[in-house]
Amino acid sequence: xxxxxxxxxxxxxxxxxxxxxxxxxxxxxxxxxxxxxxxxxxxxxxxxxxxxxxxxxxxxxxxxxxxxxxxxxxxxxxxxxxxxxxxxxxxxxxxxxxxxxxxxxxxxxxxxxxxxxxxxxxxxxxxxxxxxxxxxxxxxxxxxxxxxxxxxxxxxxxxxxxxxxxxxxxxxxxxxxxxxxxxxxxxxxxxxxxxx
Numbered sequence: 207x208x209x210x211x212x213x214x215x216x217x218x219x220x221x222x223x224x225x226x227x228x229x230x231x232x233x234x235x236x237x238x239x240x241x242x243x244x245x246x247x248x249x250x251x252x253x254x255x256x257x258x259x260x261x262x263x264x265x266x267x268x269x270x271x272x273x274x275x276x277x278x279x280x281x282x283x284x285x286x287x288x289x290x291x292x293x294x295x296x297x298x299x300x301x302x303x304x305x306x307x308x309x310x311x312x313x314x315x316x317x318x319x320x321x322x323x324x325x326x327x328x329x330x331x332x333x334x335x336x337x338x339x340x341x342x343x344x345x346x347x348x349x350x351x352x353x354x355x356x357x358x359x360x361x362x363x364x365x366x367x368x369x370x371x372x373x374x375x376x377x378x379x380x381x382x383x384x385x386x387x388x389x390x391x392x393x394x395x396x397x398x399x400x401x402x
């Protein structure tokens with residue numbers, strides 16, 4: 207599928223190169239992500255997004271790294287955003303301590319591999335995705351597991367990755383060749399949660 211908003215291609219202007227380098231995590235060994243190269247078409251947008259994205263990726267968020275990655279992967283899977291799910295499944299989730307089975311489970315209706323706390327986290331994301339709200343009984347469970355400040359972070363993290371998923375999906379950002387695919391973790395045609 208052709209990109210609707212094609213990512214910039216090298217050679218980049220000096221300002222664009224600097225911007226792209228500031229977005230990429232150190233040590234990945236990968237060129238700038240297609241998503242970043244697409245956003246780089248509008249540098250002011252990128253500069254505005256960077257503080258919030260940096261916050262959500264751990265420079266202030268009150269939620270542990272592992273739980274943050276579960277949320278990100280689940281949101282991306284529920285939005286059927288194979289692009290962002292694959293990038294996080296490959297680069298971030300293993301460093302957060304998620305096993306291959308747990309990574310696969312974020313893109314599956316199966317909640318079997320999850321601990322009770324992780325299962326609650328997945329259900330919280332699913333409720334926000336499905337209803338843009340959290341039922342009272344699920345909220346009570348979540349409030350017993352996370353502080354009010356952590357719940358705010360979880361809600362806004364879910365919303366942030368909805369926005370990222372919307373952008374990647376609608377713009378048809380091309381998949382990174384090295385990133386995981388839904389079909390690599392799921393049988394059949396890559397059914398994602400919510401398909402059941």
